Amino acid sequence: MKNPELQRTSELDAFAGPSTRYCPAGVYEWVEKDGQPVFVINAQNCVHCKTCDIKDPNQNINWVPPQGGEGPVYPNM
Numbered sequence: 662m663k664n665p666e667l668q669r670t671s672e673l674d675a676f677a678g679p680s681t682r683y684c685p686a687g688v689y690e691w692v693e694k695d696g697q698p699v700f701v702i703n704a705q706n707c708v709h710c711k712t713c714d715i716k717d718p719n720q721n722i723n724w725v726p727p728q729g730g731e732g733p734v735y736p737n738m
Contacts, residue, residue: 662700664721668719671718671721672700678691680716683712683713688702688713690703
């Protein structure tokens with residue numbers, strides 16, 4: 662993520678946190694910590710669909726392919 666503050670002020674405040682809805686794997690969530698919303702990234706859930714890179718209203722999330730840059734290597738695909 663390029664700018665965490667932009668994620669809160671724009672993605673959550675202006676757009677009501679669409680990342681929690683557009684990610685099919687539930688990678689992104691807003692949780693309350695000490696009375697403040699905190700953006701949590703559950704990277705272990707990522708299925709590498711790249712939706713976050715496309716749908717983020719501010720293009721603030723920069724999806725990076727795993728495993729050295731070639732993306733996921735699934736042997737049965």
